Amino acid sequence: MLKYTEDHEWLRADGDEITVGITSHASEQLGDVVFIELPEEGREVEAGEEIVVIESVKAASDITAPVAGVVTAVNGDLADNPGNVNDDPMAAWFFRIKPAGDNPLDGFMDEAAYNELIG
Amino acid sequence: MTNELRRTGLHGLHLEHGARMVPFAGWEMPVQYKMGVMAEHLHTRARAGLFDVSHMGQVLVHPRDGKLETAALALERLIPAAVLGLPEGRQRYGLFTNDQGGILDDLMFANRGDHYLLVVNAACAEQDIAHLQGLDDVEIRPVTDRGLIALQGPEAVTVLARMIPETSEMKFMDSRILDWGGIEVWVSRSGYTGEDGFEISVPDDSLREFAEAALAFEEVAPIGLGARDSLRLEAGMPLYGHDMDETVTPAEAGLAWSIQKTRRNGGEREGGFPGAARILAELESGPASTRRGLRPEGRAPIREGVEIFAAESGGDAIGIVSSGGFGPSVGEPVAMARLDPDIPDGATVYAELRGKRIAVTVTALPFVTPSYKR
Numbered sequence: 001m002l003k004y005t006e007d008h009e010w011l012r013a014d015g016d017e018i019t020v021g022i023t024s025h026a027s028e029q030l031g032d033v034v035f036i037e038l039p040e041e042g043r044e045v046e047a048g049e050e051i052v053v054i055e056s057v058k059a060a061s062d063i064t065a066p067v068a069g070v071v072t073a074v075n076g077d078l079a080d081n082p083g084n085v086n087d088d089p090m091a092a093w094f095f096r097i098k099p100a101g102d103n104p105l106d107g108f109m110d111e112a113a114y115n116e117l118i119g
Numbered sequence: 120m121t122n123e124l125r126r127t128g129l130h131g132l133h134l135e136h137g138a139r140m141v142p143f144a145g146w147e148m149p150v151q152y153k154m155g156v157m158a159e160h161l162h163t164r165a166r167a168g169l170f171d172v173s174h175m176g177q178v179l180v181h182p183r184d185g186k187l188e189t190a191a192l193a194l195e196r197l198i199p200a201a202v203l204g205l206p207e208g209r210q211r212y213g214l215f216t217n218d219q220g221g222i223l224d225d226l227m228f229a230n231r232g233d234h235y236l237l238v239v240n241a242a243c244a245e246q247d248i249a250h251l252q253g254l255d256d257v258e259i260r261p262v263t264d265r266g267l268i269a270l271q272g273p274e275a276v277t278v279l280a281r282m283i284p285e286t287s288e289m290k291f292m293d294s295r296i297l298d299w300g301g302i303e304v305w306v307s308r309s310g311y312t313g314e315d316g317f318e319i320s321v322p323d324d325s326l327r328e329f330a331e332a333a334l335a336f337e338e339v340a341p342i343g344l345g346a347r348d349s350l351r352l353e354a355g356m357p358l359y360g361h362d363m364d365e366t367v368t369p370a371e372a373g374l375a376w377s378i379q380k381t382r383r384n385g386g387e388r389e390g391g392f393p394g395a396a397r398i399l400a401e402l403e404s405g406p407a408s409t410r411r412g413l414r415p416e417g418r419a420p421i422r423e424g425v426e427i428f429a430a431e432s433g434g435d436a437i438g439i440v441s442s443g444g445f446g447p448s449v450g451e452p453v454a455m456a457r458l459d460p461d462i463p464d465g466a467t468v469y470a471e472l473r474g475k476r477i478a479v480t481v482t483a484l485p486f487v488t489p490s491y492k493r
Contacts, residue, residue, distance in 0.1 A: 031345070032157035034445040034452075035418040053473065055420050057156040057445050058345065082418070086155075 003105045004114035005066050010090065013105060017072055017096045022054075022063065025118045027089040030056040033082040038074040039095060045071060052094050054085070066108070069099040127173035128266045128326035136341050144242035146174040149343040156345035160447040163312055163350055164487075167274040168342035169333050173266035176244030177320060178251065181234040181258045190235055193254045194228065199369065199392045201379035205230045210294040210307050212377050214369055215250060220394030220401070221365035222372060223250065225357070229294035229307060236294065236305065238267070238318070240359050265305075266326040271316030271350075273490065274338040279306075279317055282332060286317060291491040299329065311347065313354025313489040346447075353446045353453060355412065355485030361423060362410060362441040362455055368394070370401045371457055373410035373484070378402065408438065408457040412482035413470070419477065420445045420452040421470040427456050428469045431476050437468065446486055453486045454479075 003011045008026035012019045027033070035055035045051055045065040052063035065071075073096040078084055084092040109117065124147040133140065138149035149171065151159060162168055182189035191203035200213035210229040214222050224243035229236045239247045244261075251259045270279055280287040283297050286306055294307040305320035321329045333339050348358070357363050363372035381387045384399050392398075415421050422443045426436040443454025454470075462468070464483050469476040 031151065032155050032447075034157075035420065037419065053419075055418075055445070057349065057447070060420075060422070 002111060003108035004111070004117075005108055006117065007064055008118075009063060009066060011066055011105060011108060012093075014096065017098050018067065018069075018104060019093045019096050020063070020066060021091075021093045022085065022089055023114070023118075024089045027086050030054060030058070030061065030085075032057045033085040036079050036082045036085070036094070038076070038079055039071050041071055041074055043071045045069065045097070054082075063094060065097060067097065067099045067104045068101065069097045069104075072096045072098050125174070127171050128323045129171045129173065129268075129330055132327055132330055133171065133341070138341070138343060141344070143344060144174060144240070146241060148174060149341070151343040151345045152341050154340060156343070156349065157447045159340065159342045159346035160349050162340045163272045163314060163342055163346060164448050165272070166340070167270060167272035167278050167316075167336075167338045168312075168346070169330060169339050170269040170271065170342050170347055171266070171330070172269050172318070173326070174241035175267055176237075176239040176241060176247060177262035177265060177267065178237040178239065178244075178248060179234055179260040179262060180237060180251065181260065183256050183258055185233070187230070187233055190257050193257045194235065195382070195388060196254065196391060197250060197393065198226075198228070199378040199382050199395070199398060200228075201381045201388070202228060202235070203388070204379075204381065207232050208293055208295055210292045210309060214374060214377060215247060216369070216392055216394045216398060217365055218393045219365075220368045220397035222359070222363045222367055222369065222374075223247070223365055225359055225363070225374075227307070227309065231294065231296065242360060262320070264323050265320045266323055268319045268321060268326070268330055268333070269310050269312075269316060270319065270333060270339070271310045271312040271314045271342075272338075273315060275314070275316040276492070278333060278336045278338050279319075281336065289317075289492075291315075291493045299325075302329070304329070308492065311354075311356060312350035313356070313485060313487055314350070315490050315492045348442075349444055349447055352442050352444060352455070353448055353486045354489060355455070357410060357455070358442055367457070368398055368401055368406060370398070370406035371409055375402055405460060407459070409460045410441070410455055410484070411458045411462070412484045412486060413440070413443070413454040413456055413468075414480045414482050414486075415452045415454065415470055416478040416480075418445075418452065419472060421454045421472060421477075421479065425454075426471050427458065427479065428471060428476060431469055431478075436471075440470065449486050455484065
């Protein structure tokens with residue numbers, strides 16, 4: 001089941017890890033993505049820390065770590081093909097994180113709540 | 120504030136085409152349509168794009184004594200370019216300068232037989248008109264009942280010739296008054312994309328009809344300001360307020376070419392425009408910095424405001440990016456900054472991006488080869 005952040009990230013539980021991407025709403029707002037800088041695997045991050053840079057034809061923006069933890073994997077293919085974020089945002093994951101705390105997805109929005117947020 | 124924004128005659132059409140509207144120079148303008156900036160940019164380079172540029176200022180300059188020469192010489196008091204000598208039916212690029220040698224605006228002016236037609240930037244239009252009204256032997260008539268459409272791209276001529284056959288005979292920078300089904304349109308073969316194309320001034324009450332007629336051809340797609348910016352950036356064209364302003368001289372802006380010999384030191388009509396002493400001296404001695412192209416390594420765009428350094432670490436900034444972004448046709452990021460002219464093309468400098476310095480190659484402009492019909 002997917003959860004969503006107020007920063008328009010989608011979060012998917014994969015075993016004891018969380019996979020993170022951005023929503024189609026976010027990808028539409030960004031416009032054509034031309035550059036993505038991913039964090040290093042193994043990096044320890046705090047919740048809210050800016051760990052991905054996304055540059056679109058319009059502007060630069062960030063993706064933050066939704067929870068504290070360790071980055072266990074990054075989608076290197078995405079850095080080579082940043083346009084995949086526009087083509088299929090739900091498939092274009094950015095990184096996986098092993099959360100430091102328990103029940104990490106509690107408190108994030110479900111799909112209904114997210115749809116309400118974006119109106 | 121939003122309700123004070125002006126709307127062009129194509130506002131409804133933009134919305135019907137799914138435009139995202141943004142405030143721009145006091146106007147509500149389309150930044151992109153459903154296609155998106157990248158596809159719009161590439162469409163313009165491959166086929167033909169229709170741009171609403173009705174926010175730009177159109178101004179007629181009539182000589183009070185009926186002699187065109189009077190108007191030419193009056194304009195030369197404000198513009199360093201040669202206005203006199205521009206043949207009838209031709210258009211030229213020029214600048215308004217200030218007493219310090221800075222640039223107040225850039226413009227196009229066209230000789231229309233008994234008067235000149237000027238096209239100026241939207242953000243500067245009011246100020247430019249006031250500036251022109253300071254000339255005493257010309258009558259300044261702002262055009263308030265026309266919009267302006269740019270049709271740009273390799274297939275622009277194919278499309279426009281179906282609507283107005285005479286346009287196919289026009290050459291780059293020709294300017295003519297033509298007829299479109301009984302409507303008087305003012306057409307110039309020029310633009311702001313590096314592509315062949317036209318700019319067409321159409322009466323407000325026919326503007327939408329004209330745009331729809333052009334958009335009905337399968338070659339043509341509506342293009343927003345986002346792609347207009349990336350197209351002009353790749354074409355190495357400066358944008359007023361970014362690559363030049365009232366503190367930047369023509370030579371620093373890389374626009375020395377817009378001052379013809381006859382207005383330079385030793386020329387027949389040397390000087391006589393604001394800032395002439397500094398501007399003309401600098402044309403001979405060379406400016407301390409001038410606009411150059413930058414090609415960053417990798418795919419991260421370097422945008423306006425990013426500082427440029429000579430070395431990979433330490434030292435003071437040697438320049439600031441004045442325009443930059445991703446060049447969809449180049450397939451890589453491109454940017455412009457004013458740098459020491461002694462730095463050779465091909466030299467490596469460094470842009471500081473998010474605390475890291477990335478290698479950047481200094482290049483000549485433009486980044487893409489223009490395809491004007493000369």
